[in-house]
Amino acid sequence: MTQPAMTQQPPQAPRGSRSAAPADVHSASTEPLTPLGFLGRAAAVFPDREAVVYGARRSTYREFAAEVQQLARAVRARIRPGETVTVIAPNIPAMLMAHFAVPLAGGVLSPLNPRLTARELAYILEHSEARVVFADGDVAATVRDVVGNLPQAPLVVEIVDTEAGHAGPAGPAGSLTYDDFLAQGLAGPDLPWWVADEQAPITLNYTSGTTGPPKGALYTHRGAYLAAEGAVFHNGYTGATRYLWTLPMFHCNGWCTPWAVTSAAGTHVCLRAVRQDAIWDAFDHEGITHLCGAPIVCAMIHESERARPLDRELRMTTAGAAPPPSVIEALESLNITPVHVYGLTEVYGPFTICEPQPAWAQLPAAERARLMARQGVPMVHAGEVAVMDPDLNRVPADGETLGEVVLRGNGVMKEYFKNPEATAEAFRGGWYHTGDLGVMYPDGYIQLMDRAKDIIISGGENISSIEVEGVLHAHPKVSDVAVVGVQDDRWGERPVAFVVTEAGAQVSADELRAHCRQSLAGFKVPDRVEFVQELPRTATGKIRKNTLRALQDGDGSPAVG
Amino acid sequence: MTQPAMTQQPPQAPRGSRSAAPADVHSASTEPLTPLGFLGRAAAVFPDREAVVYGARRSTYREFAAEVQQLARAVRARIRPGETVTVIAPNIPAMLMAHFAVPLAGGVLSPLNPRLTARELAYILEHSEARVVFADGDVAATVRDVVGNLPQAPLVVEIVDTEAGHAGPAGPAGSLTYDDFLAQGLAGPDLPWWVADEQAPITLNYTSGTTGPPKGALYTHRGAYLAAEGAVFHNGYTGATRYLWTLPMFHCNGWCTPWAVTSAAGTHVCLRAVRQDAIWDAFDHEGITHLCGAPIVCAMIHESERARPLDRELRMTTAGAAPPPSVIEALESLNITPVHVYGLTEVYGPFTICEPQPAWAQLPAAERARLMARQGVPMVHAGEVAVMDPDLNRVPADGETLGEVVLRGNGVMKEYFKNPEATAEAFRGGWYHTGDLGVMYPDGYIQLMDRAKDIIISGGENISSIEVEGVLHAHPKVSDVAVVGVQDDRWGERPVAFVVTEAGAQVSADELRAHCRQSLAGFKVPDRVEFVQELPRTATGKIRKNTLRALQDGDGSPAVG
16 A cells, blocks of 8 residues: 555546546536446446447447447537437447437437438438438438438438448448548547536437327436436346347337446347347347337247247337237247336337236236236336326226326426427426326226327217227237228218238138127227238337328228238 | 216326325426335335335335325424434334335434434434434433423424333323324325425434534435435345345435335335344245345354355345455355445445456455455446545555545435535535545455544554454454554554454464564554454444544553453
């Protein structure tokens, strides 16, 4: 032990320390909340732990943090604080890096789906005033075309993904690659893993726009920190977690999981495309412990020829539709625990979770699935859920009375970017209005019955399209189904069902209508059943009911699939 | 499914809902952080789960929340917002209830050790301006005497603990029992599990006062929320957790564990007295998964005649002194994982944790124990640790250069209550100054070398009493040890050791000095070794080195034990 040096000397800190924060950023006892510090801490404490896996590429937390710092320095030279940086890419490492590097540079990250059309991209890039746009090689050419017409002329950076066979930019002279851009941040001091204001925006997530032009949900550093910590608790992320990236990061920032898994210093296993083989490769060779995904991902997993019971418990969190009993049983037989959550772009991803009650384990499979199909209760960080009538009175918690699901608390976005009217409308009465209709049970669990706009009003009676879909889905020959209301001179609206049958299965419309009559009041039974090859869906997997309705309101002959 | 009622009706919420918050308490997207909501959520989601166990008494979360609400209503009738309510009790249910009920009533909880002297109680009760004092039956008479002389004349409520053989108040006519008091809160609406200001105080924790009169560390709702969530992550608390209350709740609010275990909706197993048999009874019959405690509790566990390997992993978090290799090995052989943390009253309990690195598992036991003996790195919620010289420059992270351990971030208290001078002194330069001397290693882990006041300066050289104690502790015949500096005309100070030997062991002072010479520079070897029956300790287990020093500065003949 030597004496402390008493002379003035420059501050020294160990590698990866979070100590670069200027003294005026926070007082001794209040530090603004931000998920950026999670990476600073993970890199300082677990520098040699595997942080990011992508094909043959493996990065430690030291390397993860170093690339983020380098990227952040390069970004900071291009933007002013609070400006938007867009990343259009699948779940590749560059998208993960951007979740830390863009806010570290003082920017706001706007992650976008590479499957958006040129028209959608043009709208969002202009609305978000993007200054830098990182584009995956598959979409770089389209993006270059789009930005050519934008007033702010953002810089386009092409992400050359050699795993995907990209070979470098095919664009005009001077086109920048991610590696070129990264090199611009090589020199310079590390940026602090801190922010001055926890209410400052961290990301901008555009809605899928099923009801109009996409709206930009603004997330804050504080909200992202709390949502990430909520995810850590409810998923049980630890340093031993190996998380498979099936859920898109362009969708609600992958439910804040880039920050959550990093907070726990777990390992991110990236996946460019969600394919059955790639998932089972990761299960078999990467020791995956957790993943999230839509029902289609659940189906891909248990329907795979390679499906076999895993030697460890794997936790699969799913949303978008309740897992049916057969899926729950199929997953559990593989040692996969399905967890059902509910949320929206406006609430950092999941807000409620169907918390399993120990007593449910004793119930028959169908009864257990019925309880698990509910959207549940608020996650520990999220806040409060209520079901309200149009006058903002809570409906009785009787499991029957329909109302709108409303949310409030730290799990709710700050606002819609540049859209105070939409913000005021969505936040009326101090609650975020989801537009989803549901009921609350006496045990406080909510269950969605329908989107407000998807309720079918027939002869003054409400028909829940979800209820009718659930009945049809339970038929063994039905693989996928959507029920929509079509105009009817006598009743106002009448339900029509679009059905995809199981491969090779034969079933008639009359058989399915008879099946419905066993469970549903007569007025709820669809007037018609149309068989289609597949249902039209948004990029995030939501059924485009407006497309189906439009078809019916037109010549009546569906042309889907 | 029925239609929502369109007429005005009073809000209805399911049992235990957090919905009682007035609309103006928070906006739709920002809710002040408070750990109170953890109980609201646990009671709403897991009403029938076992929440509190104490002897034959078992309460569900529904009952836990109901008693807290009732107690809060009774407290609220007695205090104005922000006033202090004191509880002087061991780890019995009333102390746990108070951690929620007092802040729910708008008060500030001051938990106190029943072993405090009348003089200490009088000082703290007057300084804290306590309005209501709950006193365990064992100390109620003393407390009544003390409060008789206080200017504010607080109400005394006696906690009659029938498990401890209490039979009701033996005080003057009109003495109130906890049950009497609770009955006053029977009627009334539930109070909201919410606060208007997350920076408002929630508790007031008095230091043990080894350096002067006790100081009151003020914790905030925000800090307590974050510390609790940090504890949940690092301890891995879940709904299946069964936490044994060996760590006193009057010590830093039991490291915020009342809130942490409740956040996870785990089970609190209360324990009036920390006895070997009671601990093993709980291990054997209550399925304990976690506990915290001082090294003496570690020793009680592995030295018990009933010690046997557990059928589950149990996590034991310890602080105050690093667990020596023999203790680590003994605990691990019982399937108990020791975790070493470091903190102070001023930082919500633990601030750093010696995060185990997977590679350590391969090391020889002594080397692993050496690494685990370090105080480690900040917990995920806490903030930043640094080791600084007197000019507030960071010392080199070389594992050798001594400096003061300083802390900042959300894990640091708000201030010392009614003591702006002490607050300013402790927070100089924007960091909380611990008064502990330590080093930082290249891997960012800190290690304490001594309390600032416990460093022995001999002939201009620093001698770390902790270093010398560590060497003596490693001797197989030494059970407990303290090294202090005594005045010396020639050298300024010289080290003297006080040693408790293992039961039945025989060892001479010369043998121990020869043992020291094998590991320490000659000037560090204690001039004298005094054998004592036991070391004088504070109520929280800290060795009273000032008592030992005073003995030595007096007639030189120790009279301890």
